[in-house]
Amino acid sequence: NAGVTQTPKFRVLKTGQSMTLLCAQDMNHEYMYWYRQDPGMGLRLIHYSVGEGTTAKGEVPDGYNVSRLKKQNFLLGLESAAPSQTSVYFCASSQLAGGPVNEQFFGPGTRLTVL
Amino acid sequence: GQNIDQPTEMTATEGAIVQINCTYQTSGFNGLFWYQQHAGEAPTFLSYNVLDGLEEKGRFSSFLSRSKGYSYLLLKELQMKDSASYLCAVMDSNYQLIWGAGTKLIIKP
Numbered sequence: 119n120a121g122v123t124q125t126p127k128f129r130v131l132k133t134g135q136s137m138t139l140l141c142a143q144d145m146n147h148e149y150m151y152w153y154r155q156d157p158g159m160g161l162r163l164i165h166y167s168v169g170e171g172t173t174a175k176g177e178v179p180d181g182y183n184v185s186r187l188k189k190q191n192f193l194l195g196l197e198s199a200a201p202s203q204t205s206v207y208f209c210a211s212s213q214l215a216g217g218p219v220n221e222q223f224f225g226p227g228t229r230l231t232v233l
Numbered sequence: 234g235q236n237i238d239q240p241t242e243m244t245a246t247e248g249a250i251v252q253i254n255c256t257y258q259t260s261g262f263n264g265l266f267w268y269q270q271h272a273g274e275a276p277t278f279l280s281y282n283v284l285d286g287l288e289e290k291g292r293f294s295s296f297l298s299r300s301k302g303y304s305y306l307l308l309k310e311l312q313m314k315d316s317a318s319y320l321c322a323v324m325d326s327n328y329q330l331i332w333g334a335g336t337k338l339i340i341k342p
Contacts, residue, residue: 159334
């Protein structure tokens with residue numbers, strides 16, 4: 119099992135460019151999440167999905183869009199990148215929302231720099 | 234608002250014991266998680282508490298007091314590989330995780 123994988127691992131964008139981050143999980147999890155992690159701050163939820171074909175906004179959704187066309191994949195899009203979106207992006211998945219056996223499993227992260 | 238507080242940085246000696254505290258104020262409570270994150274890597278799950286009391290798992294233990302909005306992670310017999318950030322997260326009434334900024338633990342020989 120690969121667990122949760124993310125592509126790309128690193129990316130540099132210019133302001134105004136667009137890109138898509140791909141997250142894939144092979145654990146048949148229902149829930150998937152996109153977080154950003156910035157220095158001195160906790161992980162912040164961007165968007166999440168409770169199942170194939172569903173998406174919902176998290177704490178900091180502005181400037182991002184997501185899609186979950188297949189259960190195993192969760193895509194995060196930046197339509198017009200801004201320097202404020204420079205961050206490390208983590209994808210995570212869990213079988214259900216809460217409980218002792220439903221911890222979130224994280225991908226290795228994508229380091230994005232917007233110039 | 235929702236808030237998770239934990240110390241920014243702590244230093245301890247190899248072989249010793251360290252306690253990392255976490256206090257929280259959230260809208261609802263559906264459990265508290267501790268994660269470990271080595272520099273440049275993804276967070277990995279350490280422990281989960283939903284009832285008051287101590288949960289022990291090898292060298293790591295986690296304690297919860299819901300009435301005080303307080304938890305701690307206790308690491309015993311510290312090893313150099315325990316140098317990492319430790320993240321406290323609370324699951325709120327919407328089953329979303331609210332994360333603290335993390336405590337960077339530095340282990341000295």
